[in-house]
Amino acid sequence: MISYLPYPVRIDEIKVETEDGNLKTFKLVFENETQRKAWKHVPGQFAMLSLAGQGEIPIGIASSPTEEGHLLFTVNRAGKVTTALHQMHMGERMGVRGPLGNGFPIDTDMKGKNIVIIAGGFAVTTLRATLIYLMEHRQDYGKITFIYGARTPGMLLYQNELQEWAKRDDVDLHITVDREAPGWDGLVGFVPTIAGQVAPSPENSVALICGPPIMIKFTMPPLEKIGWTDDQVYLSLENRMKCGEGVCCHCNVGPTLVCKDGPVFTRTQVRKLPVEY
Ligand SMILES: Cc1cc2nc3c(=O)[nH]c(=O)nc-3n(C[C@H](O)[C@H](O)[C@H](O)COP(=O)(O)OP(=O)(O)OC[C@H]3O[C@@H](n4cnc5c(N)ncnc54)[C@H](O)[C@@H]3O)c2cc1C
Incomplete structure (x- = not known):
């Protein structure tokens, strides 16, 4: 209803x-x-x-x-x-x-698999929710890799939690900033570069990628190079919406309603959308 x-x-x-x-x-x-x-x-x-x-x-x-x-x-x-x-x-x-919307497939496609989370900027928000959920149900998932980047250290969200997560040995955390900054001794480099260096194995794995379109665009080639396929990659779209319940069609892309059919889609599904994506 x-x-x-x-x-x-x-x-x-x-x-x-x-x-x-x-x-x-x-x-x-x-x-x-x-x-x-x-x-x-x-x-x-x-x-x-x-x-x-x-x-x-x-x-x-x-x-x-x-x-x-x-x-x-x-x-x-x-x-x-x-x-x-x-x-x-x-x-x-x-x-x-x-x-509203569908969410990530935590109980279906993700269950029992290695999870690779890749986030850029403030698109990390729903991935924070996901990581906390996965950590609370740790036995249901394989290896968890979390790659997150922001422009500067001061633009990283959830800084206290990042420090706590870094202490865990059951999450492989890679936090990066775009450029060297005073007091920062962590990774330096754009998210796609770090994703290429981490090179997470695609075997029995699923990747959740959220960030600016340019970040997503450049993150895919290094993953594809090591064998990742579009079916294994989930993206979240942020179209403008009004009703959020599939009625007003403000967010439609062709026949797809981002608010109701998404906002989470596999890359295979996104590729089938009209050319704007
Ligand atoms: C599914 C979904 C999840 C989102 N999650 C978050 C979130 O976690 N945190 C967050 O800060 N924002 C999120 N957004 C974006 C957020 O909805 C918009 O920033 C917000 O609606 C802008 O409202 P406003 O009245 O302040 O801006 P407006 O006055 O309406 O517009 C200000 C500027 O923002 C642009 N804008 C408005 N809506 C969007 C949009 N959907 N995408 C791109 N540009 C837009 C306008 O063109 C304009 O340039 C999400 C959007 C969607 C669809």
Whole structure:
């Protein structure tokens, strides 16, 4: 059943994520206990965030379903609604509608396989949710490789968590920045270069890749060179959307509705879309 009614939520915490102040993570808690219990999402899904008098925007769910009691959304200040959200304070109320879209195939194609997560910039949000979910269900998956890059060290999201994940011996973590920077002794280089150096084996593996189109474009050749095929690669599309439920067709690409059929697609599926992709 289609419902355009958002759930009322309260902003419980706001964290400024990046040095430029343009990315903030909002921790939202449900006002209604029944609605909180009814909410079930899978990593890779998104929700519509609504601000009274401003509008509604699709934002990927950055929290894992295993982080119970709240939802996290990391939002880049881009325009009207995101700027209004950035101006809100703890304790204020807003709306959340969802969960929407399909999400990553955590219970099907990913189960029992080696998982390679490749993220660039703030597209890492739903991959954070995925990694936390995988770590909570560690026995269900093979080797986990996580490659994540940002322009500068100060533009990396979730910095405290990155440090914690780096201490684990069951996740192969590769964090990189575009250029040398004072105080940074980690990897330096663009995500595609690092992906080529890490060269994750395609055997019994699935890759989830989220980032700017240019990053995705240049990440594929080094993977293809070592045997990765389009069926093994999942991408998440970010078309403009309004209803989020496959009714208004704002997000359609040919017959495909990104909000409902996606936003997660295999690269094989993306290749079949009209030429803009
Ligand atoms: C499935 C999905 C998941 C998303 N997840 C996140 C997320 O986790 N974090 C996040 O910060 N953003 C995310 N976005 C993008 C976010 O929805 C847009 O940035 C937001 O709608 C802009 O709203 P606004 O009113 O602030 O901007 P507007 O005032 O509407 O526009 C400001 C500028 O942003 C451009 N813009 C608006 N929407 C999009 C879009 N979908 N793609 C590219 N450019 C756009 C406009 O052309 C304009 O240049 C996601 C989008 C989709 C479809």
